[in-house]
Each structure stands twice: as C-alpha cells, then as structure tokens.
Amino acid sequence: ISSLPYTGKQAINLGVHKVRVFTRKVKKQLLKEVVGKAVWDINNKSDKYHTPLPVEEIIQRAEGYIGKEVTYCVFGSNCEHFVKKLRYGDQVSD
Numbered sequence: 001i002s003s004l005p006y007t008g009k010q011a012i013n014l015g016v017h018k019v020r021v022f023t024r025k026v027k028k029q030l031l032k033e034v035v036g037k038a039v040w041d042i043n044n045k046s047d048k049y050h051t052p053l054p055v056e057e058i059i060q061r062a063e064g065y066i067g068k069e070v071t072y073c074v075f076g077s078n079c080e081h082f083v084k085k086l087r088y089g090d091q092v093s094d
Contacts, residue, residue: 022072024079026065050088061086 044052052058070082084092 023069024072025069026067028066046084046088050091052087053089058086
C-alpha cells in the first residue's frame, strides 16, 4: 500500500487567489501503519461511475510511483484523486 507523507509546501497565484501546493513523496507502507488507530472504511463509491482496473494493474501503477514526488494543489487535486487515478486510470480526468 502506498502513502504520501509530507515533504514540502509552497504557494502559487491563481488570479487573485493564492493556493497552497504540497509535494508528497510516495512511499510503500502497510495500510494498518498508515491508518493507525483512526476510524476508516473502504470507499468504492466511484465504482458506479467508473470501471476499476484489474488489481494487478493497480498494484503495478502504484509501484511505479514509489520514491517519486507528487504535487497536490489544495485547490482541486489531492491524495484521493491520486488513488482514483491508480484505481480507474484515464477514466478519471485531471
């Protein structure tokens, strides 16, 4: 399982708005370690709108990101979007 620990942040200007941008480095980590004692459940709600890729392909795509940095804008792109791109591929737009 991959998680995205904090590695840095900056801000960009979008018109009159300043938006924070976070950089995360993708790391392989067990889900139990990431979640800790927090309450969680499986969220596959997007399955009714998109067809999940085969599990082997999702794992291969995730492994391809290990060690790479990924940038997130607080405005529109976050780790949930990253996971959806892994699970559904190009069916999910940027």
